[in-house]
Amino acid sequence: MSVTLDGEILFDEQRLEFEMGNAGRDCAERTVPGVDGVLSIDLGQRARKVKQKGLLRAASLAEMEERIENISAFVDGKTHVLARSGSGTINDVRMDSFKITQKETSGTGLCWGYEIIYTQLRV
Numbered sequence: 284m285s286v287t288l289d290g291e292i293l294f295d296e297q298r299l300e301f302e303m304g305n306a307g308r309d310c311a312e313r314t315v316p317g318v319d320g321v322l323s324i325d326l327g328q329r330a331r332k333v334k335q336k337g338l339l340r341a342a343s344l345a346e347m348e349e350r351i352e353n354i355s356a357f358v359d360g361k362t363h364v365l366a367r368s369g370s371g372t373i374n375d376v377r378m379d380s381f382k383i384t385q386k387e388t389s390g391t392g393l394c395w396g397y398e399i400i401y402t403q404l405r406v
Contacts, residue, residue, distance in 0.1 A: 285368040286335075288378075293354050297338040298396075301367070304332035306403075333365070333376060333401040336384075342392040354399075355381055362404060376401040 286294045309326040341347035357363060357378045365373040378401055385396040 287366045288357060289363045290366075291353075293350070293357075294335075294337055295340050297340070299337040300335070301370075302334040302336075304334075306331040330402045330404050333373060333403055335365075335399040335401070337397060339395050339397055340389075340392065341395075344393065347393045347395060351381075351383070354397075357381075365401065373401075373403055375405040376403050 285292070285296060286299065288294075307329045309329050311324045311326060313322045313324075315322050339347065339350055341350055358381055360377065362375045362377055365376050367373070378399060380398075380400045382398055383395050384398050387394045387396075
């Protein structure tokens with residue numbers, strides 16, 4: 284599965300996982316004088332969380348640091364488009380956090396696990 288963020292290929296395809304949260308709903312509740320109960324106004328769907336996990340591979344530490352810097356640049360408060368081949372696109376996502384979860388070396392260089400938390404603002 285190929286994944287791009289705003290058209291840029293930033294991620295490897297090894298052990299790539301996505302966990303889609305449910306979109307919540309919000310409402311405003313008010314009491315009305317003379318009426319028994321509560322007036323509830325549906326405010327519609329709200330944001331949902333999207334979690335991405337995977338592995339990043341690099342031949343050297345300098346190359347890995349450059350990859351991490353390129354991904355970290357998307358933790359900017361702006362909305363982006365996350366595209367997954369075979370699964371379509373997820374529009375209006377904001378990258379809230381990016382962290383390295385494990386660091387390993389392999390025969391070809393470095394292999395680091397990562398986790399990204401997005402918020403999809405408009406579902």
